[in-house]
Amino acid sequence: MKYVIIGGDAAGMSAASAIKKKQPESKVIVMEKGTDVSYGACGMPYKLADTQSSMDELVVVSANTFINKRKIDLRLNNEVIDVDLKGKKVVCKGKGRGKYTESFDKLLIATGASPRRLTVNGAELDGVYYLGNMEDGRALSAQMDKLKGGIVTVVGSSLLGLEIMEALAARGFKVNVIERLQSPLPFLPESFGSRIMDKLSSKNVNTYFGAQLQEIRKTDNNLVVSLKQNQSKQVNLKSDFVVIVAGVEPASKIFLEAGLEAGPAGTIAVDEYLGTSNVDIFAAGDCADAIHGVSGKKVFHPLALRANRAGKFAAYNMMGNKKKVAPIMGTAGAKFFDLALAWTGLSRKSAEEAGFDPVIQEIETSSQAHYMRGAGKINYFLVADSKSKKVLGGGILGPYGTTARQVDTLAAALYHQATLEQCYEYDLLYSPPFGPVWNALHISSAILLKKIKI
Template identity: 35%
Template sequence: MKNELLVVIGANAAGMSAASKLRRLDTKKKILVFEKGKHPSFSACGIPYLIGGEVKSAKNLIARTPEEFLLNQNIEVKIQHEVLEIDVSKKRILILSLLDKTEFWQKYDDLLIATGTSPISPKLPGIEAKGVFAFSSLESGKSADRYIQKHQPKTAVIIGGGYIGIEMAEALLHLGMKVSLIDMAPQVMATLDPDMSEIIAAYMKKEGVDLFLGQKLESLEMDDSRTVSVVVTDKKRIKADLVILGIGVKPNSKIAEAAGIQIGAGGAIQVNKKLETSAEHIWAAGDCAESYHLVSGKEIFISLGTVANKHGQIAGINISGGKAEFPGVVGTAITKFKDLEISRTGLSEKEANQEGMDYDVALIESSVFSSYLPDSEKITVKLLSEKASGRLLGGQIVGGKGAGKRIDVIAIALQAKMTARDLVFADLAYVPPLSGVWDPVQIAARQLVK
């Protein structure tokens, strides 16, 4: 007998992508989605740009409302409903309505866990102070935005030098704040190698960000109104009217683990290529689920909206009765700080060393487009290839406008298991205002085949 009800836990990228895909394939199956927050299907990646003023309203970050999902796709979305427990044997979930504080059980035929991630918040003195924010939802982004508009902070400290930290530094500079950034690592953007990170750090300093790297956060001090006033590290005291926590995220997998569902890489839910978990009729997709890394050959925890949406597509197909498989990831990511674009894919040197790989490295500096044209900006490209076979292992790019998205060429090369020589002779486009006759990624690849 065909299963008739899909219940989805989580109404963002993976959950709604799966629900929408299933609805296109099956117009009869009932789809019921439970979301803890107040908004389904919003762009978490847009929060720094909301705070920085580039996005004029939080409403612009919401793709669809529950009413629109019901009207246009016959998908029922219940917001402010938190799932507390999964009862695998009875195929039901326990739900808490955050609206009236009542609890109830909901049966399912198929279940998709798409619970995403939560920001890592260190248990330190003062972390509960007013003026301290981490972004776990659109509401948390709106709260920070309202706080900034009301209190007009002059000094901001960002904890963490990853993607959120970099993007928030730009946003707060744009608002006229004095910005400091603290990271326990000796570099910003720890997913890049130090030689590439140094370029970013130098640019950030030039633009007015004070960097305190290799420093451990110890506490936050508050004033009499319990508002944050000072950030204390193991080396320094830094004045702060506002603190942004960008330390990282962890997968929301506790309810799955408590239900006896197998947990895998990085605490994410273990899944196969069809996004099936260890429990029958239960799938997991998005940031809460692990992914297979095509270069390392290992399962990993990776939190990216691009991956979450693709997971959702695969899960939706398979819940409808299809046999789709998720091919894997290469860890492609991109960000920017003001006019500097930053991207990476595959393995860094640190990761290649951890995998015990024997590799060659190319590091080149070139121009984003033909250098004889005015305003041609610098681009630095780093490539890694396997020493024995020449197979590309990873790439990193830092440079001016037009640099960052070149990482996509390297990402495709990694997925296709291309060698450095293959990349040298790839038929890429050329016109002087957009590229040199040899694209910078090909110049780097040429170094590897000399």
């Protein structure tokens, strides 16, 4: 069998390794358009924050290991520019090779996602950075090393945006943030958004929420970012450089154009076996659908665990060993400054859209027993369906440390379609340095049960 895999990060290399492990005699070609494979892209903001370490530390397994030990025909700087579904071949452009075609028995598309580029004037100027692959990370890192201070404007306040703001602040930059929405991560309760904004302010980040980016202009010495906030007049922010973090898009264009069926938000449509609308073509990772375990809907879920898992399961299915990949619950999170934030499942709004009759409870609790010196405030929310009493989702925001991992309990509850009564009965850890006797999940389950009964 001859397998061609497009993309050499989490999904692609997981798949390539899984195939060679089961079928050492098979030919496995991986086309990677960049210079890096199998790296922890999620770690880039943390490496930016740290002058003592380099992006190269993010590499999980080296290209050499894949080529020499795992016998994978890994081709760096080789980009697939077209695919011929009927002829079962891809058109490639390789460094030193020019344009060539490669046939396949089975194809895996694992091209990931790319930063969404803005179209306002100046969004592609020198000094405007996007953070997608390692080359982007190295470029931004070099810029930070060169300047060693100054003013930076970040456009966007997603999790990645928050992480980048922390990195910039840690390196002594003065940070502005422009966000078109009224608060960061608006699918979370307001209490979460306002606490995040308070944290940004306390770290001297100038926040412009509900602001429209107008343009970016070059002057002699720096850039000027213009924005309009609500109805007020234009604000101009002098910036030594700009980082745009406006979400990501599945890198699926040429495959959809070639005729593969599309999923939501521009993904390549796949089923639970990672199969596309073409029987010999599979797609896995950020470029392809994930199925949400709570709503049952296909979603765009560009996260690393899913990509690794999907790559592995795509490989099983490409080898003819039918295995369904687990649904995602939408678990995500980040640390920024001294706070940790995580959520899973559905927000109230997405629960309504999925046809549930949701109730939500927000509570405040403590990261340690109330009498412990290190105790900090935890914001918690829980969403449940008032008909079935099943838990639908929730999230947590509090001090870095004992907070974020509590979302895993909820992810397990979602997996098992737990009811509020069941969550209330969980025998969760109590010890003073880890929280109060009754966990946030217990408390909010009990309150929601009362709400539903009324």
